[in-house]
Amino acid sequence: MWKLARVAASSFRRSRWFSTAIPGPCIVHKRGADILHDPWFNKDTGFPLTERDRLGLRGLLPPRVISFEQQYARFMESYGSLEKNTQGQPDGVVSLAKWRILNRLHDRNETLYYRVLIDNIEDFAPIIYTPTVGLVCQNYSGLFRRPRGMYFSAKDKGEMMSMIYNWPAQQVDMIVLTDGSRILGLGDLGVQGIGIPIGKLDMYVAAAGFNPQRVLPVMLDVGTNNQKLLEDRLYLGLRQPRLEGEEYLSIVDEFMEAVFSRWPKAVVQFEDFQMKWAFETLQRYRKRFCMFNDDIQGTAGVALAGLLGTVRAQGRPLSDFVNQKIVVVGAGSAGLGVLNMAIQAVSRMSGDNEGTVKNQFFLLDKDGLITKERRNIDPAAAPFAKDLKDVEGLREGASLVEVVKKLKPHVLLGLSGVGGIFNEEVLKAMRESDSTKPAIFAMSNPTMNAECTAADAFKHAGENIVFASGSPFKNVDLGNGKVGHVNQANNMYLFPGIGLGTLLSGARFITDEMLQAAAECLASYITDEEIQKGKLYPSVSR
Ligand SMILES: NC(=O)c1ccc[n+]([C@@H]2O[C@H](COP(=O)([O-])OP(=O)(O)OC[C@H]3O[C@@H](n4cnc5c(N)ncnc54)[C@H](O)[C@@H]3O)[C@@H](O)[C@H]2O)c1
Numbered sequence: 346m347w348k349l350a351r352v353a354a355s356s357f358r359r360s361r362w363f364s365t366a367i368p369g370p371c372i373v374h375k376r377g378a379d380i381l382h383d384p385w386f387n388k389d390t391g392f393p394l395t396e397r398d399r400l401g402l403r404g405l406l407p408p409r410v411i412s413f414e415q416q417y418a419r420f421m422e423s424y425g426s427l428e429k430n431t432q433g434q435p436d437g438v439v440s441l442a443k444w445r446i447l448n449r450l451h452d453r454n455e456t457l458y459y460r461v462l463i464d465n466i467e468d469f470a471p472i473i474y475t476p477t478v479g480l481v482c483q484n485y486s487g488l489f490r491r492p493r494g495m496y497f498s499a500k501d502k503g504e505m506m507s508m509i510y511n512w513p514a515q516q517v518d519m520i521v522l523t524d525g526s527r528i529l530g531l532g533d534l535g536v537q538g539i540g541i542p543i544g545k546l547d548m549y550v551a552a553a554g555f556n557p558q559r560v561l562p563v564m565l566d567v568g569t570n571n572q573k574l575l576e577d578r579l580y581l582g583l584r585q586p587r588l589e590g591e592e593y594l595s596i597v598d599e600f601m602e603a604v605f606s607r608w609p610k611a612v613v614q615f616e617d618f619q620m621k622w623a624f625e626t627l628q629r630y631r632k633r634f635c636m637f638n639d640d641i642q643g644t645a646g647v648a649l650a651g652l653l654g655t656v657r658a659q660g661r662p663l664s665d666f667v668n669q670k671i672v673v674v675g676a677g678s679a680g681l682g683v684l685n686m687a688i689q690a691v692s693r694m695s696g697d698n699e700g701t702v703k704n705q706f707f708l709l710d711k712d713g714l715i716t717k718e719r720r721n722i723d724p725a726a727a728p729f730a731k732d733l734k735d736v737e738g739l740r741e742g743a744s745l746v747e748v749v750k751k752l753k754p755h756v757l758l759g760l761s762g763v764g765g766i767f768n769e770e771v772l773k774a775m776r777e778s779d780s781t782k783p784a785i786f787a788m789s790n791p792t793m794n795a796e797c798t799a800a801d802a803f804k805h806a807g808e809n810i811v812f813a814s815g816s817p818f819k820n821v822d823l824g825n826g827k828v829g830h831v832n833q834a835n836n837m838y839l840f841p842g843i844g845l846g847t848l849l850s851g852a853r854f855i856t857d858e859m860l861q862a863a864a865e866c867l868a869s870y871i872t873d874e875e876i877q878k879g880k881l882y883p884s885v886s887r
């Protein structure tokens with residue numbers, strides 16, 4: 346007769362999974378080698394002898410029982426030796442080696458993996474998340490060893506409702522979904538983009554205490570327009586151009602219906618969709634399903650918290666936000682998301698209607714300053730196009746350096762995906778800013794795509810700036826014991842909380858007001874003393 350076995354959950358008790366926590370011991374339907382091959386339940390050499398007997402593990406493990414603490418120490422030791430042995434090697438090689446060792450642990454023993462991740466989040470976030478996750482996605486087909494998450498492809502049309510039941514967990518709380526079309530600033534990486542949902546969900550577990558058995562990374566593979574990948578013999582995705590129009594939407598529709606039929610209370614985060622689909626899917630689903638778009642909405646909340654912090658850094662009251670001149674470089678999903686949220690905040694603060702508050706914001710894309718003279722303007726950017734009479738001395742398509750020199754903005758915020766466009770000339774022009782403490786946000790990812798480095802920002806724009814970047818940089822030594830503090834303006838500060846708050850409150854939809862409240866809450870974590878040191882966000886470990 347089939348025997349149900351109980352795993353005395355000593356290792357689970359060490360964890361701190363939240364609302365979704367496994368209450369006490371957990372019923373396992375597996376036995377023997379199947380348990381050792383299941384990272385959810387496997388404890389490796391940590392199984393006590395009684396469990397080895399009950400679960401049919403006797404003889405399948407070396408005799409000595411190694412405690413969780415010993416396993417932990419052994420992993421950290423291996424990690425430390427790897428760091429030592431790879432010293433002097435190129436950054437990419439070292440980070441990929443670190444990712445591999447963490448990934449192997451993830452595949453083998455999730456309890457130990459999340460314990461080390463939570464305890465060392467400051468060090469490990471740049472490996473399992475941005476920027477290394479970008480490199481992992483670029484090399485994913487070659488790195489692939491074991492599948493993680495689910496893959497729904499254009500070839501699965503009509504099958505998704507049954508496929509969704511192939512996922513082994515009974516309950517799923519949080520899904521991160523991508524179609525791989527705009528992975529960080531790296532462009533279309535097709536099926537290889539699955540690394541992003543995996544990394545984001547690791548942050549949900551580590552930062553918000555989600556139960557790792559109840560999160561699901563998903564790739565919607567509708568083809569790729571990346572010629573190099575299409576020609577790569579190892580490429581693991583569909584070898585066809587991306588679906589477009591109704592064909593594309595019908596695939597996403599079918600996926601959403603399938604997910605919410607099986608798990609009506611799940612929350613779905615859309616991630617790294619190219620701009621047209623990011624906006625279109627947000628409009629299409631936000632009032633039908635419990636979902637949000639992290640690049641549009643999560644980023645906006647983190648940027649707004651940072652912008653409010655820069656007002657405080659100038660020693661001004663928050664209400665002075667309405668007087669800040671803000672130049673946003675990049676009119677994509679992230680840049681427009683930031684503008685929309687910042688404008689809502691200003692209109693609430695000033696009680697003014699949105700028509701007049703737009704005056705303080707300036708938007709540039711690859712063709713320069715966006716004005717009402719622009720031909721074929723993207724409809725999503727049109728509300729932010731400037732009237733030429735409001736930007737005297739500037740022309741349609743004015744370059745970034747022209748704009749900065751003329752306007753002397755308080756804040757320069759990049760979400761362009763173009764590495765180095767805040768060049769020496771642009772940064773030096775920021776020295777003339779009207780602000781007593783100009784702010785530079787180089788938010789594009791990964792590191793190579795940041796609009797400038799932290800060192801260049803402090804060197805050229807001056808020591809008095811506040812600096813934030815999407816990918817982590819080290820603090821900058823300014824000499825004489827002074828330090829230029831580097832903030833990480835990354836949506837990771839918001840999305841785990843948005844997901845957790847939505848889940849715990851049982852909210853059916855995710856509203857702009859919820860996101861605004863999240864941004865204000867994030868801003869409020871920082872004390873005046875921290876602000877004086879140039880800090881806009883709490884440390885990652887906090
Ligand atoms: N820090 C964060 O939390 C965060 C969040 C979301 C996105 N991002 C990053 O922001 C970048 C953009 O993301 P997106 O989704 O908005 O992409 P997107 O493709 O939708 O938009 C990119 C925009 O940049 C503009 N652009 C391109 N070249 C330019 C140039 N030389 N000068 C000025 N503008 C230029 C394009 O015209 C477009 O408007 C990516 O690198 C992404 O990693 C960071």
Ligand SMILES: O=C(O)C[C@H](O)C(=O)O
Pocket residue numbers: 475528529530617639640789790815835836837
């Ligand atoms: O993934 C990140 O690090 C942030 C953001 O979602 C991005 O697309 O760059």
Ligand SMILES: [Mg+2]
Pocket residue numbers: 529616617639640
């Ligand atoms: Mg993203």
